[in-house]
Amino acid sequence: MEVTTWVTKHVGGDGSGSKVFTEAFAPGETVRDVLRRCSARFPELDAALWSPDRAELGEHIEVVVNDAVLGVTHGLDSPLKNGDRITLLGQFMGG
Amino acid sequence: MSPTATASRPAKKPAAPPASVPGYAGKLLRVNLSTGKIWTQPWTGDMREYLGGVGLGAKILYEEVGPKVHWDHPDNRLILATGPLAGLPVWGTGGLTVVTRGAQTDGATSTQANGFFGAALKYSGYDAIVVQGQAKKLSYLYINDDVVEIRDAAHLKGKDTWETQEALEAEHALSGHRMSVYSIGPAGENLVRFAAIQGDYGHVASKNGCGAVMGKKKLKAVCIVRGTKALSPHDPRGLVQAADDIAHDLKTDPATSTLYRWGTLPGVSNLYKLGVLPIKNYTTNLTAVDMTTWEPAKLRAGFDHRGHQCNACGMHHCHIQVIGKGPKAGELVDEPEYEGWSGAGWQIGLTDKESITWLNTRLDRACLDVNEFGWVCGWVMECMEKGYLTEKQVGFTLAWGDVDGAYRLIRMISHREGFGDLLAEGVKRASEKIGGEAAKCAVYTKKGASPRGHDHRGRWEEMLDTCTSSNGTMESANATHQTEIGLPGRINPFNGEEVARMVGGILGRKHFEDSLGGCIFTFRTRIEHLARALSAATGWTYTLADAMRLGRRTAAIFRAFNLRCGIGTDVEYPSPRYGSKPVDGPAKDHNVMDQWERMREVWYETVGYDIKTGKPTRETLKTLGLDRLAKDLWRK
Numbered sequence: 001m002e003v004t005t006w007v008t009k010h011v012g013g014d015g016s017g018s019k020v021f022t023e024a025f026a027p028g029e030t031v032r033d034v035l036r037r038c039s040a041r042f043p044e045l046d047a048a049l050w051s052p053d054r055a056e057l058g059e060h061i062e063v064v065v066n067d068a069v070l071g072v073t074h075g076l077d078s079p080l081k082n083g084d085r086i087t088l089l090g091q092f093m094g095g
Numbered sequence: 096m097s098p099t100a101t102a103s104r105p106a107k108k109p110a111a112p113p114a115s116v117p118g119y120a121g122k123l124l125r126v127n128l129s130t131g132k133i134w135t136q137p138w139t140g141d142m143r144e145y146l147g148g149v150g151l152g153a154k155i156l157y158e159e160v161g162p163k164v165h166w167d168h169p170d171n172r173l174i175l176a177t178g179p180l181a182g183l184p185v186w187g188t189g190g191l192t193v194v195t196r197g198a199q200t201d202g203a204t205s206t207q208a209n210g211f212f213g214a215a216l217k218y219s220g221y222d223a224i225v226v227q228g229q230a231k232k233l234s235y236l237y238i239n240d241d242v243v244e245i246r247d248a249a250h251l252k253g254k255d256t257w258e259t260q261e262a263l264e265a266e267h268a269l270s271g272h273r274m275s276v277y278s279i280g281p282a283g284e285n286l287v288r289f290a291a292i293q294g295d296y297g298h299v300a301s302k303n304g305c306g307a308v309m310g311k312k313k314l315k316a317v318c319i320v321r322g323t324k325a326l327s328p329h330d331p332r333g334l335v336q337a338a339d340d341i342a343h344d345l346k347t348d349p350a351t352s353t354l355y356r357w358g359t360l361p362g363v364s365n366l367y368k369l370g371v372l373p374i375k376n377y378t379t380n381l382t383a384v385d386m387t388t389w390e391p392a393k394l395r396a397g398f399d400h401r402g403h404q405c406n407a408c409g410m411h412h413c414h415i416q417v418i419g420k421g422p423k424a425g426e427l428v429d430e431p432e433y434e435g436w437s438g439a440g441w442q443i444g445l446t447d448k449e450s451i452t453w454l455n456t457r458l459d460r461a462c463l464d465v466n467e468f469g470w471v472c473g474w475v476m477e478c479m480e481k482g483y484l485t486e487k488q489v490g491f492t493l494a495w496g497d498v499d500g501a502y503r504l505i506r507m508i509s510h511r512e513g514f515g516d517l518l519a520e521g522v523k524r525a526s527e528k529i530g531g532e533a534a535k536c537a538v539y540t541k542k543g544a545s546p547r548g549h550d551h552r553g554r555w556e557e558m559l560d561t562c563t564s565s566n567g568t569m570e571s572a573n574a575t576h577q578t579e580i581g582l583p584g585r586i587n588p589f590n591g592e593e594v595a596r597m598v599g600g601i602l603g604r605k606h607f608e609d610s611l612g613g614c615i616f617t618f619r620t621r622i623e624h625l626a627r628a629l630s631a632a633t634g635w636t637y638t639l640a641d642a643m644r645l646g647r648r649t650a651a652i653f654r655a656f657n658l659r660c661g662i663g664t665d666v667e668y669p670s671p672r673y674g675s676k677p678v679d680g681p682a683k684d685h686n687v688m689d690q691w692e693r694m695r696e697v698w699y700e701t702v703g704y705d706i707k708t709g710k711p712t713r714e715t716l717k718t719l720g721l722d723r724l725a726k727d728l729w730r731k
Contacts, residue, residue: 016391069681
């Protein structure tokens with residue numbers, strides 16, 4: 001799992017570059033399950049990643065699975081397989 | 096007095112316009128280059144509804160430029176407008192909006208730049224300059240408070256935009272921020288269809304060939320000495336409070352904090368991860384280059400740099416830098432925006448950072464739009480690689496990433512030399528002329544507007560916006576705090592209906608922003624803050640709903656203007672390459688054209704326009720308070 005740009009501030013980084021974690025998961029676990037477990041370890045990430053009611057993703061962090069944005073090959077409730085890569089990409093404006 | 100305690104909204108038909116409105120200069124500067132006449136026109140009557148900037152420009156364009164007045168006709172207007180917040184202590188309020196009938200679409204144009212022009216104009220006592228006619232010889236406009244003169248510019252002929260500014264600064268013994276200069280380089284003088292207007296070393300009103308319009312009028316430059324007239328907001332304390340809230344929002348909101356810190360630099364590495372960075376003319380979305388070296392901190396640290404802020408701006412956005420290594424070492428250049436890195440870099444297969452930043456500034460100096468140049472140059476490179484264009488046709492061999500070849504192309508286009516004469520028409524016209532397989536490689540809209548510097552096959556909202564817009568570029572632009580107006584915070588980027596509802600739903604926001612005299616980047620805050628600042632400046636109370644309605648009015652006026660010019664729904668499509676299916680990368684195999692017609696249907700429904708005729712419906716126009724436009728558009 002790769003956390004990039006300003007989102008790294010929420011996982012102990014300096015707001016630039018990226019931080020990479022390896023997350024173990026059980027068979028059948030989904031993108032949502034892994035994100036929940038990861039964000040539970042980092043309260044600031046938890047607040048930033050999810051909507052206020054915590055049911056869905058919030059506005060400002062894009063989730064990319066295997067180089068494709070959510071909705072292309074994976075949804076939040078798609079199961080993961082070994083070697084899948086989740087990237088958390090901070091929203092930015094401009095350009 | 097707080098903004099909420101400002102004067103209530105006036106009745107629909109006030110008995111008489113106020114003598115003056117706080118925040119405004121209250122005058123338009125009129126210049127007829129054919130006759131040499133210069134005069135001022137009081138403006139106090141309708142700014143409550145037209146605001147300034149693009150709102151004012153759209154009104155003037157619609158009222159004064161008829162369907163037979165094409166972009167190169169002397170009666171075309173070149174409107175250089177600013178707005179009620181320009182010159183006031185809100186970040187980035189040196190804004191300039193250029194409105195005209197542009198050379199690429201031969202339709203309405205609005206394009207923005209920053210720097211100090213808008214503030215200098217207001218301090219000189221004018222809300223806008225409206226230029227008409229055509230000078231007999233190359234001229235420049237000199238403004239120093241009440242002294243306004245059309246002066247001979249023979250000594251500036253052929254100079255690039257930075258040389259022009261340097262020459263005028265030397266001539267008037269004014270430098271730094273004491274004089275703002277917006278000018279055209281050789282590309283504008285030679286009527287290149289994608290010529291831009293550049294000013295204050297690195298700020299560019301680039302869209303739809305507004306520089307060609309200025310060139311046709313033989314107007315080399317407009318220089319404004321920073322004026323001496325005071326501006327008085329209605330509620331100074333309320334204005335400062337709103338300005339503080341805007342600054343705080345920009346610094347702390349997740350969506351804008353990177354913009355505050357790095358400007359648009361994060362775009363390169365981020366958009367690559369989304370398949371939105373254009374690489375080699377849409378032939379791939381993958382690269383072997385280490386993208387961690389393209390993160391914003393590393394991009395900026397790679398050059399000796401310093402801040403180059405616009406009027407009253409506290410962002411860490413614009414920078415001037417020095418090239419530190421390579422053959423161009425020692426040259427002073429503008430730090431490219433994201434679109435510079437893409438158009439003068441990735442799109443043409445160039446990834447050497449020193450070369451890109453040098454080429455980007457060369458484009459600014461020649462006054463060429465970096466987006467359209469990228470599409471033109473990348474097209475030539477791909478066609479030469481594939482044998483669709485030959486060395487004999489082009490005049491030399493141009494391969495991917497060849498910076499010297501790209502610069503040679505800039506000069507050929509700017510001076511309309513050899514093959515450059517055809518390329519100066521833009522990639523749409525050039526590729527149509529060449530035809531065959533080459534025509535299939537060109538990235539453009541059928542309307543003629545240049546796509547921005549992204550691969551829109553991974554960002555459908557921008558493709559739909561570019562194709563349906565009426566202002567020669569994106570009209571809705573990116574969603575910003577869209578939950579503020581009841582739209583979802585997140586959509587599926589490949590669900591056409593969701594995309595179209597978003598693009599249609601946010602229509603109006605950007606026109607509102609561009610009416611105020613500020614910067615697109617410092618105005619990426621909540622509309623509520625902008626409306627409060629505007630209320631405090633003018634004394635009229637504006638709400639979020641007012642802001643969206645006034646922005647949509649401007650969009651409807653542009654749409655009516657274009658329909659009158661014969662630009663209809665038949666050209667709301669991407670070229671075959673622009674609308675093609677990505678072959679690799681994050682958006683691989685997603686085909687926007689599978690959903691295009693449905694996207695158009697939903698967009699038309701959302702904005703309240705009629706899909707058959709392209710016209711805003713009577714009901715929409717009535718809601719917008721544009722009954723007069725309804726009579727023009729819907730009369731039998």
